[in-house]
Amino acid sequence: MTTTVEQPPIAPEPEREAKEPPKARHTIGMVALRVVGALVVPIAAFVVLWLTFDFLRDADANRFVLVGVAIAVGVGGVFFLYWAMNWVVNWLPARYREGVRPYVFVGPALVILAVFLVYPVINTIILSFGDRQGEGFVGLDNYEFVFTDDSMQRAIRNTLAWIVVVPVVATSIGLAFATLADRLRRGEAVAKSLIFLPMAISFVGAAVTWLLIYSFRPEGFGTNIGLLNGIKSGLGLSPTPWLQETPWNNLLLMVIMIWLQVGFAMVVLSAAIKSIPDEIIEAARIDGASELQVFRRIIVPSIGPTIAVVATYMVINAMKVFDIVFVIGGAETNETEVIAERMIRNFFILDNDGRGAAIAVVLFLAVIPVMIWNIRRFREQEALR
Amino acid sequence: MTLTAPLPTDVEDEAAAPPPGAGADVRKGGWFVRITIIVIVALWLVPTLGVLITSFRPESVVNTSGWWTTFAHLFDSGQWTLENYRQTLDAEGFENAFLNSLAVTIPATVIPITIAAFAAYAFSWMEFRGRYVMFVAVVGLLVVPLQMALIPILRLFVDGAQLGGVTVFPDLDLNGTFLGVWLAHTAFGLPLAVYLLRNFIGALPSSIIESAKIDGADHFTIFWRLVVPLSVPALAAFAIFQFLWVWNDLLVAYVFLGGTSENRVLTIALQNLVGSRGEAWHLLTSAAFLTMILPLIVFFSLQRYFVRGLTAGAVKG
Numbered sequence: 001m002t003t004t005v006e007q008p009p010i011a012p013e014p015e016r017e018a019k020e021p022p023k024a025r026h027t028i029g030m031v032a033l034r035v036v037g038a039l040v041v042p043i044a045a046f047v048v049l050w051l052t053f054d055f056l057r058d059a060d061a062n063r064f065v066l067v068g069v070a071i072a073v074g075v076g077g078v079f080f081l082y083w084a085m086n087w088v089v090n091w092l093p094a095r096y097r098e099g100v101r102p103y104v105f106v107g108p109a110l111v112i113l114a115v116f117l118v119y120p121v122i123n124t125i126i127l128s129f130g131d132r133q134g135e136g137f138v139g140l141d142n143y144e145f146v147f148t149d150d151s152m153q154r155a156i157r158n159t160l161a162w163i164v165v166v167p168v169v170a171t172s173i174g175l176a177f178a179t180l181a182d183r184l185r186r187g188e189a190v191a192k193s194l195i196f197l198p199m200a201i202s203f204v205g206a207a208v209t210w211l212l213i214y215s216f217r218p219e220g221f222g223t224n225i226g227l228l229n230g231i232k233s234g235l236g237l238s239p240t241p242w243l244q245e246t247p248w249n250n251l252l253l254m255v256i257m258i259w260l261q262v263g264f265a266m267v268v269l270s271a272a273i274k275s276i277p278d279e280i281i282e283a284a285r286i287d288g289a290s291e292l293q294v295f296r297r298i299i300v301p302s303i304g305p306t307i308a309v310v311a312t313y314m315v316i317n318a319m320k321v322f323d324i325v326f327v328i329g330g331a332e333t334n335e336t337e338v339i340a341e342r343m344i345r346n347f348f349i350l351d352n353d354g355r356g357a358a359i360a361v362v363l364f365l366a367v368i369p370v371m372i373w374n375i376r377r378f379r380e381q382e383a384l385r
Numbered sequence: 386m387t388l389t390a391p392l393p394t395d396v397e398d399e400a401a402a403p404p405p406g407a408g409a410d411v412r413k414g415g416w417f418v419r420i421t422i423i424v425i426v427a428l429w430l431v432p433t434l435g436v437l438i439t440s441f442r443p444e445s446v447v448n449t450s451g452w453w454t455t456f457a458h459l460f461d462s463g464q465w466t467l468e469n470y471r472q473t474l475d476a477e478g479f480e481n482a483f484l485n486s487l488a489v490t491i492p493a494t495v496i497p498i499t500i501a502a503f504a505a506y507a508f509s510w511m512e513f514r515g516r517y518v519m520f521v522a523v524v525g526l527l528v529v530p531l532q533m534a535l536i537p538i539l540r541l542f543v544d545g546a547q548l549g550g551v552t553v554f555p556d557l558d559l560n561g562t563f564l565g566v567w568l569a570h571t572a573f574g575l576p577l578a579v580y581l582l583r584n585f586i587g588a589l590p591s592s593i594i595e596s597a598k599i600d601g602a603d604h605f606t607i608f609w610r611l612v613v614p615l616s617v618p619a620l621a622a623f624a625i626f627q628f629l630w631v632w633n634d635l636l637v638a639y640v641f642l643g644g645t646s647e648n649r650v651l652t653i654a655l656q657n658l659v660g661s662r663g664e665a666w667h668l669l670t671s672a673a674f675l676t677m678i679l680p681l682i683v684f685f686s687l688q689r690y691f692v693r694g695l696t697a698g699a700v701k702g
Contacts, residue, residue, distance in 0.1 A: 070563045074564075101511070102507045102511040105503045105507035106503070108504075109503070109579060112500065116569065118526075120535075173425070180422055195425065195429050197681070199684070200677070200681050201681075203633065206432075208436070209433060215666070223450060223451070225447065323636065323652075326656070344535075363533070378521065
């Protein structure tokens with residue numbers, strides 16, 4: 001590895017390799033060995049895994065046995081893979097060994113990322129110009145569908161509402177809660193973990209939880225057991241079919257995601273607030289600042305970058321929201337469509353690969369700014385190291 | 386990922402004089418703070434509480450009274466039952482779904498961590514061509530929406546891939562298999578895992594690695610005996626993150642594993658139940674609680690690690 005070009009250091013100590021004497025030249029044989037080292041063993045391991053499963057599928061085994069074997073094979077297989085690859089590398093001529101080994105370490109990660117993320121991104125872009133089977137070329141028809149179809153237009157409008165409302169509300173509640181909990185004399189940890197609890201719950205579970213709250217029975221069709229309509233009937237009012245109240249039903253679905261994500265905002269922001277030096281806040285108080293001023297002039301500016309990260313994370317999550325709308329159902333009748341839900345509907349249920357791909361590409365284009373921002377931030381961090 | 390800029394700390398007045406009145410109450414955790422916190426916590430708990438209580442009430446009671454009325458007859462045995470859980474586990478097939486969830490989640494957590502740990506070690510402590518470019522690519526992949534990957538992966542699983550008549554990816558019939566779901570989850574979790582673990586492993590003191598090298602240890606030994614044990618906090622943080630992600634996932638399981646009663650995981654089973662028995666609240670709530678129980682246990686027992694992982698992983702897409 002003496003031909004390595006100068007590249008920005010990514011590990012703290014780039015000069016450690018320099019101590020070793022120059023060894024192998026960069027020959028074609030060397031490259032071939034690396035490729036073989038990185039590819040052959042993973043492929044072999046994969047084939048073994050697959051054969052095991054094929055056998056299990058045919059054997060019609062007991063479910064407990066099958067699940068046990070699946071876990072053992074999956075967990076054991078990946079350890080065996082690296083052990084075997086390292087073993088093969090140790091058989092190579094000494095001068096090639098250390099040149100090949102890094103590719104054995106990163107090879108599987110790169111192969112999986114290439115096959116299951118990079119290739120699909122390119123392929124999806126190509127498919128988005130194709131017909132429903134992904135065979136013929138249809139030009140921009142799918143994109144025309146995305147931007148002119150009624151349901152798609154509603155989906156885009158609703159998604160825009162999601163990516164504004166959810167991050168703003170969830171971050172605000174999270175920030176308020178973190179700031180107030182920081183001032184509790186005791187019980188801060190308990191209060192925080194209770195707010196945080198919904199983070200462990202799936203979107204599906206949360207959807208069911210809130211379906212119970214929004215549950216509706218028309219008058220004369222039994223007691224209303226949903227909390228909201230229960231309160232209304234307690235007050236002597238007639239029940240409301242909450243989830244059919246367009247466009248407010250969209251807000252009710254957003255509440256579910258806010259409920260799930262406030263804990264995340266709160267935990268991250270709370271960590272940031274605690275890292276503000278006490279002296280600064282005390283100094284401001286001594287200078288006569290009110291608590292509100294301390295919050296607005298000191299706390300918020302100090303944790304500004306963290307707020308930006310939290311909000312960005314939530315914008316991306318809200319943009320991809322699928323489960324909640326999908327599980328609650330009736331998206332078209334209730335006009336609660338969102339982009340990611342339309343994608344699955346068109347691609348998986350209506351079996352139109354071209355349209356599904358075009359919708360996915362729209363989502364992808366929307367996250368590209370964040371992608372660039374992430375890369376830029378990473379390079380700045382590396383430059384500081 | 387240090388997010389907060391260090392601020393100048395030049396406090397000259399050391400005598401911490403008790404500051405005058407206005408915000409004293411807010412600052413020290415007076416009534417305003419306590420009541421606000423209690424109200425928010427209560428609001429946040431009510432939905433889960435409703436599910437939990439309803440799941441233990443008999444069908445007839447569930448259908449004729451709201452769950453909150455239960456507080457009036459807490460000790461009436463006619464108000465409580467385990468029958469809902471029995472029915473959900475057996476008749477509705479949630480026992481099988483629970484097993485499938487385990488079979489999907491455990492390998493789909495261990496595989497990406499192992500692969501990512503090796504890659505993170507190489508990115509931190511090994512020299513090779515293209516290292517920086519490859520890692521920047523991983524950072525770029527962090528936010529790719531997984532919707533971008535679904536269609537091509539499904540086509541790969543079902544048909545394989547041919548390029549000019551040559552089979553590049555054989556038709557392995559992976560659709561509807563655990564292996565297919567593991568691979569998909571591994572790929573979707575890998576960018577974050579590599580990113581987080583490299584941040585941690587790259588920050589280990591180089592003196593430790595150097596002295597192990599001088600003692601004649603090769604990279605594999607250093608990784609296995611030294612780096613992995615030292616990285617347990619980061620590995621645990623990501624493991625919890627990925628575990629919850631995979632366990633709670635609906636989309637990937639829906640597309641790659643499907644909804645057959647034999648294969649389906651808990652989230653799919655619950656979604657099917659909403660479709661087929663949408664008004665059977667005694668079953669829906671017990672089913673929902675079954676999907677929550679394991680993540681809640683994991684979450685409460687390992688919360689410290691989980692919080693650390695979240696704080697570091699705020700960039701995932």
